[in-house]
Amino acid sequence: MTGRATGSAPAPEALAEAAAAAHAPLLVGSGLDRSNALALLEHARGAIVGTALKRGGRVEAPVDEARVRALAELFRAARRAR
Amino acid sequence: MLGRMPELLSRRRPALIGVVHLAPLAGAPRYRGALAPVLAAALRDARALVRGGCDALILENFGDVPFHPGSVPPETVACLARALEALRAAHPRIPLGVNVLRNDARAALGLAAAFELEFLRVNVHAGAAASDQGLLEGRAFETLRERARLCPRTAIWADVHVKHVVLGRRSSRTRRWPNPRRSSPGARWPMR
Numbered sequence: 001m002t003g004r005a006t007g008s009a010p011a012p013e014a015l016a017e018a019a020a021a022a023h024a025p026l027l028v029g030s031g032l033d034r035s036n037a038l039a040l041l042e043h044a045r046g047a048i049v050g051t052a053l054k055r056g057g058r059v060e061a062p063v064d065e066a067r068v069r070a071l072a073e074l075f076r077a078a079r080r081a082r
Numbered sequence: 083m084l085g086r087m088p089e090l091l092s093r094r095r096p097a098l099i100g101v102v103h104l105a106p107l108a109g110a111p112r113y114r115g116a117l118a119p120v121l122a123a124a125l126r127d128a129r130a131l132v133r134g135g136c137d138a139l140i141l142e143n144f145g146d147v148p149f150h151p152g153s154v155p156p157e158t159v160a161c162l163a164r165a166l167e168a169l170r171a172a173h174p175r176i177p178l179g180v181n182v183l184r185n186d187a188r189a190a191l192g193l194a195a196a197f198e199l200e201f202l203r204v205n206v207h208a209g210a211a212a213s214d215q216g217l218l219e220g221r222a223f224e225t226l227r228e229r230a231r232l233c234p235r236t237a238i239w240a241d242v243h244v245k246h247v248v249l250g251r252r253s254s255r256t257r258r259w260p261n262p263r264r265s266s267p268g269a270r271w272p273m274r
Contacts, residue, residue, distance in 0.1 A: 001241070001242040001243050002241060002242075002243060010243065014243070018242050018243070022242065025091045026242070027091075027097075027099070027239065029203075029241055041096045044096065045091045045096060045097060046090075046091060046096040046097030046098060046099060046137070047096065047097075047098065047099065048099040048101060048140060048203070048239075049098060049099065049100060049101065050100075050101030050103060050142075050144075053100060053101075053130075053131065053134070059103070062123065062126060062127060062130070063100070063126070063127040063130040063131055063134075064130065065130035065131075065133055065134045066134075067134070068100065068130060068131055068133075068134020068135060068136060069134040069135055071098065071134075071135075072098055072134055072135025072136065073135075075095060075096050075097075075098045075135075076095060078095060078096050
């Protein structure tokens with residue numbers, strides 16, 4: 001499930017509604033970043049992340065390994081919370 | 083999402099799927115005339131994603147704007163194949179998928195068959211959506227039949243509510259989700 005554009009997140013309540021209606025695992029398809037990851041991941045099996053992992057959060061920039069590591073850390077925290 | 087669920091999504095922790103955005107490929111208006119730097123950049127991004135801790139990678143022909151609303155041309159599939167080959171060789175144990183933008187599930191299935199991809203993403207699988215590329219039409223009828231024939235182990239990740247589209251009369255301003263009793267996830271018409 002996506003927000004309205006590349007880099008924009010779906011609303012957590014829309015995600016929850018879709019998760020309840022879906023007969024399959026749900027992924028966040030856009031806009032997940034460090035600020036909203038834990039809220040969004042409450043309703044999803046994971047996320048497809050592009051922009052937030054780029055240097056400066058700019059979609060045209062190269063991937064920034066430090067940003068990946070920071071987000072992966074949050075995902076591991078989410079695992080313990082589930 | 084629908085279809086076969088890879089082990090990736092069955093773990094107790096959420097999966098982080100990193101996107102490898104390809105620079106413009108041969109045939110695209112912004113193509114710079116050589117594929118080698120495009121592949122090198124993709125490999126650098128993939129390496130950072132894997133080393134940083136991503137659980138899977140998905141490849142997109144992101145630079146090929148403006149996108150074809152239907153089938154992509156053969157040169158796009160050929161370039162994507164070169165990139166997938168490079169990614170598989172560099173990261174043989176990482177689950178890999180593709181999204182052939184803007185909505186070519188049939189091309190993605192061909193690539194999935196050739197590279198035994200774990201998953202593919204399709205932005206409009208069911209229903210239809212008006213986008214900046216024009217009308218995107220879901221081809222679930224074809225995609226599911228062809229998957230059965232070509233790559234039954236590949237999962238199809240279908241967007242529920244894809245970005246960059248206006249969905250009929252759906253009230254995107256209020257961000258209201260269509261009534262789930264009237265439209266299954268992925269179905270976009272009718273939109274009242």
